[in-house]
Amino acid sequence: MLWLLLAVVAIAGTRNAGWAQSEEKPPINAAASPRPSPAVSPQASAEPSPTPPPPPYNRLTWRSVGPAISGGRVAAVVGSARNPKLYYLGAGGGGVWKSENGAATWTSVFEKTRIASIGAIAIDPDNDDVVWVGTGETNPRNDVIAGAGIYKSTDAGKTWTYMGLRETQQISSIAIDPRDSNRIVVGTLGDIFADSPDRGVYRTTDGGKTWQKTLYLTPSSGVSDLKVDPKDFSVMYAGMWHFRRLPWTFTSGGPDDGLFKSSDAGATWTRLSGHGLPTGLTGRIGLAVAPSDPRRVYALIESKDGILWRSDNAGADWTLVSKNTLVDQRPFYFSHVDVDPSDADHVYGISEMLSESKDGGKTFREIADGVHVDFHAMWIAPNDPKRAIVGEDGGYALTLDGGDNWSFSENLAIGQVYHVGYDDETPYRVCAALQDNNAYCGPSNALNPNGIPNRDWENVVGGDGEWALPDPTDPNFVWSDSEDGFLSLYNRRARQGRNVSPWLSTSAASFNISRARYRFNWDAPIAFSPWNPGTVWYGGDAVFQTTDRGESWRPISPDLTLDDKAHQQPSGSPLAYDVSGAEYTDTILDIEGSPLHRDEIWVGTDDGLVQLTRDGGRHWKNVTPPHLEPYGRFEIVAPSTLVGGTAYAVLDRHYLGDRTPYAYVTHDFGAHWTSITQGLPSDQPLRSIRPDMRDAHIAYVGSEEGVYISYDGGTTWRPFMPGMPAAPIFDLRVQPRYNDLLAATHGRSLYIFDDLTPVQEFGRATAARDMLFAPRPAYEFSLHADEDSTYTKYYAKNPPRGAMLSFYQATPGSSPPAVRVYGAQRRLVRTIAGDRCVEKKPQPFVTNDAGLNRTTWDLRENGPVRWNGAAREAYKGPRTGAYVLPGTYTIQMTLGGRTFSQAIAVRPDPRVPYTAAQRAERHAYSEAALGKFSAVDAALNRLDAVIASAQKAATANASNATLSATLDHTVARARDVRGELTADYHNDEDSIQIPGKLREDLQGLDLSGTGGPPTQAERSLAARVAAEYAAAMRDVSAFFASDVATANRALAAARGAPLSESQPAPKLDCATDESG
Template sequence: MLLSTVLFAAAAYANLTWRSIGPAVSGGRVTSVAGTPQDDQLYYIGSAGGGVWKSANGGATWEPVFEKQPVAAIGAVAIDPTNARIVWAGTGESNPRNDVSYGDGLYKSTDGGRSWRRVGLAGVWSISRIAIDPKDPRHVVVGAFGDPFKDSPDRGVFVTFDGGASWSKSLYVSPSSGASDVAMNPQDPRVVYAGMWHFRRLPWTFTSGGPDDGLYKSTDGGRSWHKLTGNGMPSGLTGRIGLAIAPSRPNRVFALIEAKGGILWRTDDAGNHWAMTSSDTLVDQRPFYFSHIAVDPKNPNHVYAVSEMLAESTDGGRKFKEIAKGVHVDYHAIWIDPTNSKRVMVGEDGGYALTNDLKHWSFSRNLTIGQVYHVGLSDENPYAVCAAFQDNGGFCGPTNSLDSEGILDRHWTDVVGGDGEWTVPDPGNPRYVFADLEDGALTVFDRTTQVSRFIRPYDAYPGSFLGPFDLSVVPYRFNWDSPVAFAPWASSSGRGGGYAGGGGGSVAWFGGNVVFQSSDRGETWAPISPDLTRDVKAHQVPSGGPLAKDVSGAEYSDTILDIEGSPLRRGEIWAGTDDGYVQVTSDASTGSAQLAHWRNVTPPETPEYARIETVAPSPLVPSTTYVVADNHRMGDYAPYIFVTRDGGSTWTKIVNGLPPNQYARTVRPDSRNPYLLYAGTENGLWISFDGGAHWESFKINLPTVSVRDIRIQPQFNDLVIGTHGRDVWVFDDLGSIQQLGNAERAGAMLFAPRTSYEYHDHSNDLGNYTRFAGENPSRGAIIDFYQSAPQRSAPELQILDAAGHLLRTVKGTHKVNGKEEPFIPNKSGINRYVWNFTEDPPLKWYGAAKEEYQGPTAGPLVVPGTYTARIALNGQTLQQSFTVASDPRDSWTQTEYLAGYAYARKYATIYGKIDEALNNLDAMKKSLAAAASSPRATAALRAQVAGAQAQWSDVFAAFTADYHNDEDSIQRSGSLRESVPRTGFAGTQLPPTAAQLDYGRRFDAAYNVAVAKYNAYVASLRPLQAALQQAGLKAVEGAKPVTP
């Protein structure tokens, strides 16, 4: 029985952690880059959804330094030109594409990014630029782009003269126009230029450019402004403006201006007169998304255009050519070292790139800032996760690489290009992955042959000869983010996932404005629904304007966003549209292409035109479905999550505890506890233990990030999330979370461990530590227990085999970062220990020259079978049995496992016996030395002691060569301890070979001789023991026989 109420949940699971698995290979959108001539190894980058990152070693490695702040979207980063420990971060991205995210003002760090303090502009949605006075860093000018979805007074240009203690909004033209860029004269910081830009985004279109836009200039450091018009400036409406001042000739200013009849303008007299120098679209391919320009600090004719491609001009902006080919596309940021103009850093949709000579660019994919739209999971062992990324395609990779170096970029396979949206393994055969990129470009990828095939149901793309931009005249419409799903019902063959058998595939669904169905892996498709959208023709015309159209597909509307079948009712399919409808059918047939009967069951409180991002039928409770509606593109940032418990007839809004101004992105019911829910919002992950009546943060160690998708892998019971800014994260084994209510009421609980697998790790990686390595799950059996309060002494865990034999006792402490920590955690709430499948190690020889030479830290690996975990909590002994299974790649029989284990167990015992003898010999040596030096010892007694000491050396040498350093073994041969057969308790479970068995027999003979020699020596000490007693001296300690 699972109880629905949890009293102190957040504290209860605070000891558990999420793990980041990457991949870094996917890259992610970098919106701002910053370096400094004060330290040529120091760089910062700002990302669209992953916060601020810092490198102190020239980009070899990076660390996130902003992940504990309340927002993750960054628009601008700047380093104080006089003190590199002072860093400014403007939050909220100012490249307002369809996935843009908001900020909450301006932040400042005075300790190199370790800590941050918000210094103002809290109401500003996004910040485009931070300009710091190089002569007086207390003087800072900030460009605030503002909210792209609605009018707001929190936009314009802000200025401070006291380092951020106070601000004034010195340039403001309208509630819909913000600052697109700011440029400060480095020689005379009183001169500042600013571009003002009207931009408004709706779900189905956007407008760029308005009557209040234009270029402004200040000559008093940003206190006052005047608009620059005429004298060569473009007439009529203007849109986004990008600015750059030539540092070596500051009267030369370049302005990228979105306008009719031109792209790049230049003035050589500080703005008094202007001339258009270029109308080449290479310079600014999509003004609303790019519009950045930069000038070489040493050469006023050397200009960089930062657009879809990185381009340069060497003639003052007249002609441009593409450079940095092969890096990535869609550039958004550039920084040039003011003292060395050959050192350049750029930011783009794939991350960042660096050059020190303007010829060779390093494009290191070592940042985990990937912007995931959706994730899909396979049912393999270990299971794969597939994730689709903004402008970085889709990748499939392992959640456990079985590589001791971690989950590396080379473990991921690229399954689709472009803007990846959905990547879902076929549940009937995970060899095949259904993956789509923007605008419904659906493919199926074969992970074995690595061949991809387009399988779009309607093969005519907007903008092509057969597919006009105007969607109102085509039969089918597809969203930028067209959904893929599979029927969850078992077929007659018993296979799950709607498997159709034969040479076909699972029953798949794909969303356009109708639901398409295929049972032959996309060879053929048929609609099984009518148009499920509002079908507003006015929302289907080309987007953009009034200056230029921009029809990438990102604004396509009146389409389906999510599809999911009920796991409990065959034929029940749910669909959510991007224009606010929730639709359901109960009579869909996976065996025919007939239209099903659909009902519009949209929750009454759903805002008109809200995006139905998630429809999630419960896998446990019939007639129960959860829905997320996202209305932020209409300027409404409230969360909307609904539940129906009667198939859509009535709905309840369930948002209590969620931040009121943080829109929801996704929801997922738990697969084992009907009261448990997970929700992703724009800046976090949330959990409910009572069916959505109350929510609380489930962040734990997660960074602040937009959570776009949540999935549960049923076999492993793992929670997997796709984040739009920090890639993919995994929470291993939800069992303790699912049982938390029962545990709280009991006061103490040992949770039933899931089946654990004895995987074999291997690595071909030689340790390239400049790359990112995702975290594998801990190797072993996860053992979770709950206690309402810490025990007076650290708990002790025991592992027993099926016969009740004690194999492992875990207790005591060890050092973690120089601090003694208990092996078994002892905190209130849920504690986790991972048993690594080994028995207790053999006895150590404490007299070894080095700690690492004292002996093995673990005993033999156990064989597959049933085991029991036992722990005493709150005065009661609790135990749970669980299964240890073999590595699924292994083909060994249980007999072979047992043979390998017996060999390992035998020599682990012998190793302990040898160390027992050595510990005894050390004690004897110390006692003999004390007796020899005692003033009470007679000459005769000393002679007896000397004889014993001489024999001691011979016995000691029979057991060990006593190596003191690693390569002593190549200078003198080892003895018995150095020759113990290690096969079996050195990490392998293979049975011994004939040669190993022969070696063991020969070793056994030598061991028996050494033990006999030792025991004879102990026996020979009896007369000496009597003499010592007679002299009133202590007996020889450790003089005990050893049983072979």
């Protein structure tokens, strides 16, 4: 089936504009001939504005939850010839990533530019620290995102400098002269949705300070590929390609397209034609020049005459060597070719499958079994042909043995999510429907101390996942869909899915949907009735309804679209059809029922309509905002959960060449609409919108770059992206019980903003100047470390363990505030203050910033006294006490001179079936053990202080033999008593060579305070340890009453000070701390 085989994408993406508003660019010479244009400086291309200061909620951040088990589209890959561990890759919607350990782990290095789409990456052949990135991928599916120029790093990706070419939008190629790093040639495809003069070949001879456009044909033709002779930078080849995308189709190929050659390093160009090249129209062209014999050139050409051509004399003559479609399955989406650096006959076809030929392109065979299909990029080490990295729809794959074995992308959260789903379990699960990577459901909190591993994600549908929503009546069932209206109901317990589509089309009807009974968008929506969760809706051109989990369906609407038959013809022209379902139009994109009014259903279509029924589908009304041009996409129409008649909508028109953001709100069921875009970047299309579920004045909108928030019902917007990289936001949902905001990013997988309370209360907090927010209930979850043993280990972030405590202060305090937790009868349970070690650096437990802050109470009590003299930090004893019993506690903070208090409910782990009495038994058991532990460590600290003091006094009184002898005896006795308390281990394996003492026995008791009642064996051990404790503490008391007293009398007789029984608390030493 098509849904299992194709790598196809939906929902349009566009150019990321950073925080800047659009700026006019001075015109440059754009003559319709391949002649150079005057030099253009980077500034003339409207450099994106720098990121503004962090907003006041910068301490509250989004967290990435994955999944990384299946990546997203990687459009650019490159490695280092010098350093076999160094690689960079560029994702279609996920930015630039760097690995310095052979792809074992990756670091995102491009986030500060606020640009998500990457088209090309090049490492300076003379210096690995110099890296160039061309933004805007050139695989122009309907979810392609525009870039914003070319960037350069001179410090191996730590920082980036904008170097111009912003308006070119999509950059396909970068070539750097190995003998002169200031000479760079760039191939740009340009805007794929509108005519533009900003496309073609650009050249710089001063390192990017100025650029010349040296090859330009028409406002709709740009560079699909550009390759350079590896031995002579003056010789290079470029493929020129006309491509235009519309909401309902695309065209690939035009009369001006073709192959060009330069012999003067890109300064001038000559069209190559005839001499064996195809005649007639051509489309996308992929190129490769053999490093071992640069006279050998391969050209993969979209043409009706063939597929792969070869020249053996540097482009003078050409031979058609292959018509095998394996080499180029879908020319507009793939069309790349590469050559073994050591063998000009060994050529790779980079298409749906990765294939190779060892006879100069005459015959090909598939390789890279097991690697995700749909390849877009390949880099082969010039000094080691067996080492290569490829980019594909599933991420990347790396081989070190010429393709016999591959390591896969399982450690990059660059999934291109269409929509996010969630259930209401504790903790709740989220679902991510991924472009060409199935749909997965996994935990929002894995209850694994390492984080959320890949293994916790469950595949619920194959193909291109668009929606995956747990059934609200039973989260064991997950509704998922993929292209062409394929709807699946997955049973998690049975691990089985079944087709529950309301309509199944024939192949002929799917190929030409103007003849189909029903039409379904690539991103056909699923929705549940708020007033009857057993009712499910599915969108085609009509709304379908089932009440029996898909056994039967009935339409509850007529065709709600424009039904323009001219837009329903097979897509792709003029060289070849490409009917994947991604261009299906005149369909429904969103269905949402109002939770306030039964039978109220809102619908948004992909041809620019908003439809409403208030009687369950018996009657429908077109309530589209007035004066809109047709064919825009109403991606989301979201009714308010708080105010009747209110709905928010976003319209996307970037497919029509219009990047303006469109957002609307109605308060009277669509009779009147108000445009609400103030504060949004003027060239970022919008993809999603969601009103808050607790404050009717708050709304969230998702753009091509990220999330924005409004506190005044959409009148004004401000960025809401703390901790979130740039990425298109295709969906926003609020998990109502947890009050979390969920974001489906199309390039960085799923993100969660935990507990919106401080955001929702922000206005009230700023008016009060200081505020401690009411925390949500906290669960004492039991964690289990389930190690992921894969080579490319990956863990996403859990929420903080325990209770999240958020507060606001207008100005920082004179010192960081402290948190105090009280139990019943105002008993102080915990104080949270001071510093802790985080990644070997001291960080305050409680931040002290102006604005919103957040800290965490781990639900433990204050810890016991710690033994400062232990050999290692980890051996000094527990930092915290037992977990508190479930119940209600009081959080107290002093802010701005005022004391604030909030109650918090602590709840037990719902998976653990102990009674309150059983939990209390366990807690009392641990508390008793911790009390003894604290007393022992306090005694050890006293003994250490006496030893140090006695040694110092003995040195000072060395001439007094009697006193010195008394003090030496005291030191010896103190060491003996200390030896009864602890074995004083210095290393982990000491315990198998030295028997433990009282302190080690106490460590063998459960100190956590969680779980069921102590077992008989635990009680027996505790009783024996208690007897050991009583005897040891009697010796401690006797030592201080006798030996220390005797020494103090001797010191007094010699007019000396008594022995000290305390020492200053040691300073926090993060350099040696083993906890983080």
